[in-house]
Amino acid sequence: MDINGGQALVKALEHEGVEVVFGLPGGAILPVYDPIIESPIRHILVRHEQGAGHMAEGYAHATGRPGVMMITSGPGATNGVTPLCDAYMDSIPLVCITGQVPYPAIGTDAFQECDTTGITMSVTKHNFLVTEAQDIPRVIHEAFHIATTGRPGPVLVDVPKDIVDPNNPRSAMTWYEPNDDIMELPGYRPVTDCDPQLLRAAAQLISAAKRPVIYAGGGILKARAAKELLELAELIDVPVVTTLMARGAFPDSHELCLGMPGMHGNYTAVTAMQHSDLLIALGARFDDRVTGRLDGFAPDAKVIHVDIDAAELGKVRQPDVAMHGDCRVVIAALVKELHDCGGRDAQPDRQAWRSQISGWQERYPLVYEQSEPGERLKPQYVLEVLRDSTPNDTIVTSGVGQHQMWTSQYWRFDHPYTWINSGGLGTMGFSVPAAIGAKVGKPDRMVWAIDGDGCFQMTAQELVTAATGRIPIKVALFNNAYLGMVRQWQEMFYDERYSEVYLSYEVPDYVKWAEAMGCVALRAEAPEEVAPAINKANEINDRPVVVEFRCERGENVYPMVPAGCTNSELVVDPSQR
Amino acid sequence: MTSLNDAASEEFLEPQQRFRTVVTTVENKPGVLARVSGLFARRGFNIESLAVAPTADERFSRITFTVDVASAPLEQVVKQLDKLINVVEIRELSPLESVERELMLVIVKSAASNERRHELLDLIDDFRAYVLDQSQSQMLLSLSARPTRLDEFEQRLRTFGIVELQRTGRVALPLLAP
Numbered sequence: 001m002d003i004n005g006g007q008a009l010v011k012a013l014e015h016e017g018v019e020v021v022f023g024l025p026g027g028a029i030l031p032v033y034d035p036i037i038e039s040p041i042r043h044i045l046v047r048h049e050q051g052a053g054h055m056a057e058g059y060a061h062a063t064g065r066p067g068v069m070m071i072t073s074g075p076g077a078t079n080g081v082t083p084l085c086d087a088y089m090d091s092i093p094l095v096c097i098t099g100q101v102p103y104p105a106i107g108t109d110a111f112q113e114c115d116t117t118g119i120t121m122s123v124t125k126h127n128f129l130v131t132e133a134q135d136i137p138r139v140i141h142e143a144f145h146i147a148t149t150g151r152p153g154p155v156l157v158d159v160p161k162d163i164v165d166p167n168n169p170r171s172a173m174t175w176y177e178p179n180d181d182i183m184e185l186p187g188y189r190p191v192t193d194c195d196p197q198l199l200r201a202a203a204q205l206i207s208a209a210k211r212p213v214i215y216a217g218g219g220i221l222k223a224r225a226a227k228e229l230l231e232l233a234e235l236i237d238v239p240v241v242t243t244l245m246a247r248g249a250f251p252d253s254h255e256l257c258l259g260m261p262g263m264h265g266n267y268t269a270v271t272a273m274q275h276s277d278l279l280i281a282l283g284a285r286f287d288d289r290v291t292g293r294l295d296g297f298a299p300d301a302k303v304i305h306v307d308i309d310a311a312e313l314g315k316v317r318q319p320d321v322a323m324h325g326d327c328r329v330v331i332a333a334l335v336k337e338l339h340d341c342g343g344r345d346a347q348p349d350r351q352a353w354r355s356q357i358s359g360w361q362e363r364y365p366l367v368y369e370q371s372e373p374g375e376r377l378k379p380q381y382v383l384e385v386l387r388d389s390t391p392n393d394t395i396v397t398s399g400v401g402q403h404q405m406w407t408s409q410y411w412r413f414d415h416p417y418t419w420i421n422s423g424g425l426g427t428m429g430f431s432v433p434a435a436i437g438a439k440v441g442k443p444d445r446m447v448w449a450i451d452g453d454g455c456f457q458m459t460a461q462e463l464v465t466a467a468t469g470r471i472p473i474k475v476a477l478f479n480n481a482y483l484g485m486v487r488q489w490q491e492m493f494y495d496e497r498y499s500e501v502y503l504s505y506e507v508p509d510y511v512k513w514a515e516a517m518g519c520v521a522l523r524a525e526a527p528e529e530v531a532p533a534i535n536k537a538n539e540i541n542d543r544p545v546v547v548e549f550r551c552e553r554g555e556n557v558y559p560m561v562p563a564g565c566t567n568s569e570l571v572v573d574p575s576q577r
Numbered sequence: 578m579t580s581l582n583d584a585a586s587e588e589f590l591e592p593q594q595r596f597r598t599v600v601t602t603v604e605n606k607p608g609v610l611a612r613v614s615g616l617f618a619r620r621g622f623n624i625e626s627l628a629v630a631p632t633a634d635e636r637f638s639r640i641t642f643t644v645d646v647a648s649a650p651l652e653q654v655v656k657q658l659d660k661l662i663n664v665v666e667i668r669e670l671s672p673l674e675s676v677e678r679e680l681m682l683v684i685v686k687s688a689a690s691n692e693r694r695h696e697l698l699d700l701i702d703d704f705r706a707y708v709l710d711q712s713q714s715q716m717l718l719s720l721s722a723r724p725t726r727l728d729e730f731e732q733r734l735r736t737f738g739i740v741e742l743q744r745t746g747r748v749a750l751p752l753l754a755p
Contacts, residue, residue, distance in 0.1 A: 114626040311656035
């Protein structure tokens with residue numbers, strides 16, 4: 001079948017099973033947008049290319065399928081860099097199609113030309129510049145293959161206009177169905193399973209450990225290994241911490257769950273790791289926000305480290321047993337190995353460790369002080385009400401900062417893929433577009449975007465996308481009139497010298513702004529207004545809703561490991577000191 | 578020329594601890610060198626020497642580089658390189674089991690006095706360098722040898738006055754199995 005490159009590109013996306021593309025057209029990508037009119041692929045027209053990327057990320061995280069964004073050359077591509085980097089840091093499978101100036105014009109500083117592959121080289125798992133129309137189906141297939149296998153990540157395909165423009169003879173091509181056999185990737189060989197010898201070594205370490213902790217990272221979710229993790233933890237009766245990227249990978253309501261470790265983690269999660277004699281790290285990367293000062297991190301612990309990316313093994317902490325493989329495959333094999341070695345009965349008595357842990361849990365629960373009458377809302381209170389007023393499988397997205405940490409702390413994540421946030425890059429403005437992407441992927445689920453006032457102002461225009469596209473997300477806007485996390489650091493580490501962190505309670509008027517964007521807008525200022533506002537928002541399903549919660553400006557996130565300190569120097573809530 | 582066995586024993590005398598040689602086979606495509614050098618820059622790995630050229634199979638090129646293992650553990654360098662989609666094969670060459678060579682072109686002042694000129698010619702002879710061109714006052718020399726031998730030659734030439742000097746960066750191949 002003789003078609004043009006633009007048609008081939010859209011057909012190739014259909015062939016990969018793409019059901020939705022988030023994008024914004026422009027000059028160089030115009031020829032690809034023409035065949036989209038006839039395509040069954042749904043296109044979500046965003047208001048800024050960064051939004052397209054975060055929507056694709058939210059979609060990918062909620063569904064497990066790769067997210068697709070399509071944007072034009074030059075400024076379109078550069079606006080897409082932040083979500084690409086975000087997806088790279090958090091290993092989100094993403095395919096980004098960018099328009100490019102015609103091939104002969106590359107390098108001439110043409111209108112809206114930029115070196116897209118050069119700029120995105122360090123923030124993508126791989127990128128391609130396609131030079132011939134005939135290569136399009138193969139390259140698109142390779143892009144999806146790379147994005148979704150091994151350690152997932154974003155892949156960018158840069159497409160010069162001449163090879164997709166039907167008016168240019170260079171766009172002529174003969175369609176073929178791409179498949180794995182025609183891929184030209186001699187250097188790409190992702191692994192899945194690992195050496196059986198190592199399973200035995202890992203099982204032996206586990207059976208010898210008196211104070212083990214399972215350190216579950218985002219890799220559990222990427223590998224779709226939540227079930228295997230639960231089996232492992234229950235088999236050996238070992239407590240589990242779930243990192244910021246792994247919240248929901250193990251049910252918070254499970255008695256073995258200790259919650260989130262790290263800089264703003266639960267006292268028990270942080271302290272259990274510090275006292276542990278064996279960390280079973282599964283799909284985790286010993287991020288600095290988890291370890292605190294590295295030379296004081298879990299000093300007595302041996303380490304079993306399972307990761308799909310060999311470069312993570314030994315990058316930060318040298319493991320005693322390093323297992324390079326897919327978490328689901330390796331954990332399942334480890335469970336079998338442990339069964340073969342005697343199962344639960346072969347595990348030593350860890351009663352002392354259990355009592356030590358429950359002692360910490362009793363003494364240092366998460367706490368906050370309820371607001372006095374006349375004071376503004378406590379964000380933790382709002383989160384508790386929101387948590388208790390929404391279905392258990394509600395998908396929650398978040399921006400970056402205090403509200404993100406409180407949400408991770410106070411929500412109860414009992415299902416995988418219900419928590420979507422920007423962990424590695426820490427991208428403010430992530431929440432609203434990610435929620436839109438998640439809702440597009442999971443239209444039957446309730447989706448709440450938790451956002452701060454600083455974050456909201458970065459990407460709020462995507463609520464126009466949600467309103468016009470009938471994507472009924474709900475936004476809980478925690479307005480404390482500050483860049484709250486930065487304010488907290490200035491209070492604690494810069495002698496309360498507040499530099500450029502004050503925003504304003506009144507400007508913008510969030511209710512008017514949200515209404516102008518086609519949303520229903522509500523505001524709650526007193527504790528008794530919180531539940532009614534949430535209940536009202538929950539009843540609206542034909543358009544997006546924004547609920548502004550006027551929150552206390554001085555509230556700090558505790559516990560906290562100050563930067564440069566070890567996790568043993570965790571600072572707890574003032575009432576617990 | 579020295580035999581291969583001599584070369585091996587010479588290598589044995591100078592095991593290099595700080596700099597390690599890594600030979601990568603990469604797809605011969607535009608931008609691959611940028612991916613490799615970009616990775617080094619981003620991860621803070623220091624490259625001491627770099628040489629790139631196509632292999633006998635034109636689909637692939639070979640990038641030979643010497644990395645400063647004080648800047649990053651070699652294992653991490655190799656693992657990160659392996660993640661690049663266009664990198665097909667990576668071999669870390671131990672100095673004991675490989676031959677390394679580098680080419681130097683150098684323009685040196687030919688000596689003012691006859692005596693010094695003889696000294697220079699003896700030096701060229703000792704090092705088995707070649708005179709590729711000469712003028713009244715200068716000589717253009719070439720030497721292909723182990724990198725440490727080039728260092729030595731360069732050092733000795735300084736006393737005559739180096740006008741211009743260019744080295745290629747080292748290439749390496751493993752010794753044959755006995």
